[in-house]
Amino acid sequence: MAAGLVISAPASGVGKTTLTLALARAWRNSGLRVQCFKSGPDYIDPAFHAAATGRASVNVDSWAMDRGTISHLVSRGIDADVVLAEGSMGLFDGVAARGVCGTGATADIAEMLDWPVLLVIDPSGQAQTAAAIAAGLRDYRPGVRLAGVVLNRVASPRHEALVRRALLDAGIAVFGALPRHAEISLPKRHLGLVQAEEQAEIGKLIDEAARFVAEHVDLDAVLRSAATWSPQPAASGVLETPPGQRIALARDAAFSFVYPHMLEAWRAAGAEISTFSPLADEAPDPVADVCWLPGGYPELQAGRIAANARFRGGLRAFAETRPVHGECGGYMVLGSALTDADGIRHEMTGLLGLETSFAKRRMHLGYRLAELAAPMPGHQAGARLRGHEFHYSTILAQPDTPLAVVHDATGAVIAETGSRRGQATGTFFHLIAEDR
Incomplete structure (x- = not known):
């Protein structure tokens, strides 16, 4: 008890x-x-x-x-x-x-x-x-x-x-x-x-x-x-589908915003997770079958990320044959450029055309319900995903094909649709659960 x-x-x-x-x-x-x-x-x-x-x-x-x-x-x-x-x-x-x-x-x-x-x-x-x-x-x-x-x-x-x-x-x-x-x-x-x-x-x-x-x-x-x-033991619950069998997960001070229940669900479904640090200029595990870049504080580390050639080159090579997905800060790093708080523009990985600015700050906050227009790792086209968005960065350009139709909690359509290009996908919201 x-x-x-x-x-x-x-x-x-x-x-x-x-x-x-x-x-x-x-x-x-x-x-x-x-x-x-x-x-x-x-x-x-x-x-x-x-x-x-x-x-x-x-x-x-x-x-x-x-x-x-x-x-x-x-x-x-x-x-x-x-x-x-x-x-x-x-x-x-x-x-x-x-x-x-x-x-x-x-x-x-x-x-x-x-x-x-x-x-x-x-x-x-x-x-x-x-x-x-x-x-x-x-x-x-x-x-x-x-x-x-x-x-x-x-x-x-x-x-x-x-x-x-x-x-x-x-x-x-x-x-x-x-x-x-x-x-x-x-x-x-x-x-x-x-x-x-x-x-x-x-x-x-x-x-x-x-x-x-x-x-x-x-x-x-x-x-x-x-x-x-005195809770009764839950037999299973609804577990999230892992994005792959072997997941290369970016994990350091710039990439750490991932819900613990998501990682537990992936492991419970049999997935293996290997972490790497973009800030330490590490590339994703070459034997992984998907790469996941969570959110965090890349806007505070944009210069280091831009200078880390091994990370950027390794991620680009990975994305030639396997899917890469980014959430919020991870999505920004998959883009073409990120302008920091001092107004300095830093080249990112260029897997997507997204360009963002932390110099032009505006808070984006709230629940999101997205209906996928195309697949992303772990979820099929048409899936309804529930998540939450919280960041201060402004979109300067989002030229790629939208990944989803995204609504806020009132049902209003929002501009942060996410993007897809080749093997790369990204969203500004952090996934919490899929509607079943």
């Missing part, structure tokens, strides 16, 4: 990830087995979860996945003592139109699993109003239960007392209050947190967060508020 709990907040940037990591590490240090999940399309946080717990974390997504897939993914927590699902954005934030089984909101996962929600509230610039916000979240949707609140970034003991009293008067449990503590702040960049694998001191930071939270939060009370949960 495990204790299940969802960690959410009224908005982004409140401290959900820090609290999740701290609780996970503190309970792990006490001898409990902790399993984490991430609700929604975030490919960065699961690596932090794994660093805190020693167990792989995956995403669950009510807009892109059906209930069977979500149940299959969550069943990995069957042998854990505590299971934490970290939310995205605010508790009820999703898209206007339902997807497969929900809008992508954290509340969908809380209701589906019947786990209570631990709210993280930052009362900066307010006092009793924080209680009104918490009460509104508690009462907004009948199927979502509130366990209680942890206050973050309280300004003073007097400030804490005012907020605590208001919350208790509203019948909402307060498990603790965290003063500001710069030592546990996670560094950020334009697409979210700096990745866990790029932070040499991440273990120490998580340990300090666990120590700090244990000092200010009643961990036993939080654990008692969680739901008793």
Whole structure:
């Protein structure tokens, strides 16, 4: 039997990830087995979860996945003592139109699993109003239960007392209050947190967060508020078709945005994955039958990528006989050129005609539903793919044949269609699941 709990907040940037990591590490240090999940399309946080717990974390997504897939993914927590699902954005934030089984909101996962929600509230610039916000979240949707609140970034003991009293008067449990503590702040960049694998001191930071939270939060009370949960082992779930039997996967600081559940599904279907580093000027495995370039931060490494002749030549040679697919940043590297933030134009691999600019920045964010006009690795023409797009690069040219008709979550057709040329294909969205 495990204790299940969802960690959410009224908005982004409140401290959900820090609290999740701290609780996970503190309970792990006490001898409990902790399993984490991430609700929604975030490919960065699961690596932090794994660093805190020693167990792989995956995403669950009510807009892109059906209930069977979500149940299959969550069943990995069957042998854990505590299971934490970290939310995205605010508790009820999703898209206007339902997807497969929900809008992508954290509340969908809380209701589906019947786990209570631990709210993280930052009362900066307010006092009793924080209680009104918490009460509104508690009462907004009948199927979502509130366990209680942890206050973050309280300004003073007097400030804490005012907020605590208001919350208790509203019948909402307060498990603790965290003063500001710069030592546990996670560094950020334009697409979210700096990745866990790029932070040499991440273990120490998580340990300090666990120590700090244990000092200010009643961990036993939080654990008692969680739901008793006994999942049934999922037989199979819906597994994604691997793009090939032997997959050459680009993997380094510039190419790391890939959902963990995708890699697990490929391996579960019998595929072998070999990684290579374009930043280290490595070419894809010559015996692989497909090459996959995930997203990441190529816009921060464009000069190095352009200078790495062995990588660029090896990828071009690979694409003469075998398929190559790129997602978001990987798609940009398959293109002809990438202009960096300083306005310097760098030649990319030229497998596609796409040209992008990070100097002309505009945010592209949201769920995507694509119907393939032609095959791409792992999926046939006509397949309906669900994914998510998040980048700041601007398309300067996209001259190749469109790969798909792509809609946003409202059903509107968007310009980021993806491209195909010869053996090369690419999309700006990161694939989450195929409609079955």
